[in-house]
Amino acid sequence: MAKRAKSSKSKVRSPRAKPRVAARSHKRGGKAVRRDPLDDLVDAAARALDLPTAPAWRSSVKANLAVTFALAELFVDFPLPDDAEPAPVFSA
Numbered sequence: 001m002a003k004r005a006k007s008s009k010s011k012v013r014s015p016r017a018k019p020r021v022a023a024r025s026h027k028r029g030g031k032a033v034r035r036d037p038l039d040d041l042v043d044a045a046a047r048a049l050d051l052p053t054a055p056a057w058r059s060s061v062k063a064n065l066a067v068t069f070a071l072a073e074l075f076v077d078f079p080l081p082d083d084a085e086p087a088p089v090f091s092a
Helices: 037-049 055-076
Strands: 025-028 031-034
Touching: 037 055
Parallel strands: none
Antiparallel strands: 025 031
16 A cells, blocks of 8 residues: 655644754752753854844844744745745845
8 A cells, every 4th residue: 555645734844943952951049940942042143153142132132033933933834836936036
């Protein structure tokens, strides 16, 4: 019996949709505190881009990333045909 192709309705995750970073935890005052994965992403991106980030902007950067990932999640499951090509010119 031949295997059937998966339904187009099955969820396919894009590796760019969300960072798959395990949350780190450390103990503070006897309780385990989980570190937000976005903190790790902000730190890594700042190092990779050699971009100094002021501590005052950290929460704004994390909020922007959270919104960006939430919006990207809306498009992850959008089915595209195999022969889809990008538009030569984009106009709004």
